[in-house]
Amino acid sequence: MITATNLNKHFKVYETKKGMMGSLASLFSAKHTLVKAVDDISFSIGEGEFVGYIGPNGAGKSTTIKMLSGILHPTSGSVAVGGLSPQKNRKDNARRIGIVFGQRTQLWWDLPLRDSFEILKAMYKVNDKDYNSFLKLYDDMLDIGKFIETPVRKLSLGQRMRGDLAAAMIHNPDVLFLDEPTIGLDVVAKTGIRAFLKELNENEKKTVLLTTHDMDDIEQLCRRVIVINHGRIILDGTLEEMRETIGLPSIMEVQYTSKPEVAAAAPLGLERLQWEDSKVIIHYDRSILSAPQLLKEVSSWGEPVDIQMKEPDIEDIIQKIY
Ligand SMILES: Nc1ncnc2c1ncn2[C@@H]1O[C@H](COP(=O)(O)OP(=O)(O)OP(=O)(O)O)[C@@H](O)[C@H]1O
Secondary structure (H helix, E strand, O other), rough: OOOEEEEEEEEEEOOOOOOHHHHHHHOOOEEEEEEEEEEEEEEOOOOOEEEEOOOOOOOHHHHHHHOOOOOOOOOOOEEEEOOOOOOOOOOHHHHEEEEOOOOOOOOOOOOOOHHHHHEEEEEOOOOOHHHHHHHHHHHHHHHHHOOOEEEHOOOHHHHHHHHHHHHHHHOOOOOOOOOOOOOOOHHHHHHHHHHHHHHHHHHOOOOEEEEOOOOOHHHHHHOEEEEOOOEEEEEEHHHHHHHHHOEEEEEEEEOOOOOOOOOOOOOOEEEEEEEEOOOEEEEEOOOOOOHHHHHHHOOOOOOEEEEEEEEOHHHHHHHHHH
């Protein structure tokens, strides 16, 4: 369904000098550095897959998505969506894909949400019957009926994101590219968006490529993850394989009634300890040390009043892969 073959995108970044004369000189200077934003990557995603595309800031995720959606041309190599090149068949590709960039909106800021939908309906030449089914389905799944008459600028971030997701699906594409769709959302809004994406994949059979910095998105939605760093793929496999390869650390935060007395001899599997007054943050390898074993250990250090389990950030995971 989606393939990238020996894909490269290199950007020439020209050296800029300070001051007016410097800026003028830079115009004629040939000095530049080459940024290999995407560096010889290949992958293939089948119909109906839900794949997490993860990596630290500047890894090359957005650049890949921009090439898959036809916004950018590869320096070399190729991409195909449903067998077609997005660069050579921009219009056909646009009908087949939906895109959401969490940091930007494709909705018209001052218009009610419904007007944005109607503009997109006209752009994609969606007939009335399909449009009405779309409105019904997305009201059921995202509750958009509640705020469809509200100008986009007055929507909460969670509502705006739901509007953006619905807008990306107005022409019923088979493939969805999502670049950080849960960024900045609170827990409740994130849960709603995840439930919607799960339904879209499982019931509507959409193929999804998701970029996120939130490990919970990955855990709850993706069976497969592609990890990219410095433009290169460093891991492509199931979540279980990623866990095995990395020995994924888990985090437990324990709040005590007073400063705890941590035992000098750490149990096997405990990797890192951080103190913040009466709170202790523990990074541990759960393939060696189970949560119940750790709970028993931390209970002997003092009187816990609150215990929270956390997943590591994507950045922690990438660091661990290296
Ligand atoms: N138009 C451009 N000109 C020059 N360099 C660019 C351009 N676009 C991206 N880059 C560089 O390419 C690299 C990859 O950027 P990209 O936006 O794809 O990363 P990302 O993985 O999406 O990061 P983030 O998680 O921060 O969004 C970075 O070093 C970035 O500075």
